[in-house]
Amino acid sequence: MTETAEEMKARKDRERDELYALDISGVAWHCAPGAEEHEERVEIAHLPDGAVAMRSSLEPETVLRYTAAEWHAFVLGARDGEFDLTPTERNGGLIAIEEAEEERKAASE
Structure with missing residues (x-):
């Protein structure tokens, strides 16, 4: 169920x-x-x-x-780089950087 x-x-x-x-x-x-x-x-x-x-x-x-489930999810995320301080492709940082650059370009056009 x-x-x-x-x-x-x-x-x-x-x-x-x-x-x-x-x-x-x-x-x-x-x-x-x-x-x-x-x-x-x-x-x-x-x-x-x-x-x-x-x-x-x-x-x-x-x-x-x-809880055990919350801790497990956190540890897996940390191992996968989700919480890295430096933006990387793995933690979504580069996507965010690229999106911000695209928005700046669109605003200046």
Whole structure:
């Protein structure tokens, strides 16, 4: 049986509410190897059922939580270059650059 959009939204809302209701006061936070204690860094903690919590070392009280499916999609996107800082063809940056150039040309004509 396929979920309707309304059912999917209700399920995702339920999952989010359950995830944020978890007590994570005792979780172990991890950061990238080689990060210095005094440097700003992203830290993650593994939660039940493959979920992940993420925070900045500079604002440890602000914690984002992701379901296993959300984290999986993020990691795959990061591996594929979707979040690269430098525009490339892989992350859609070059297309955006080319479109902007075409718009500038059209506006000047």
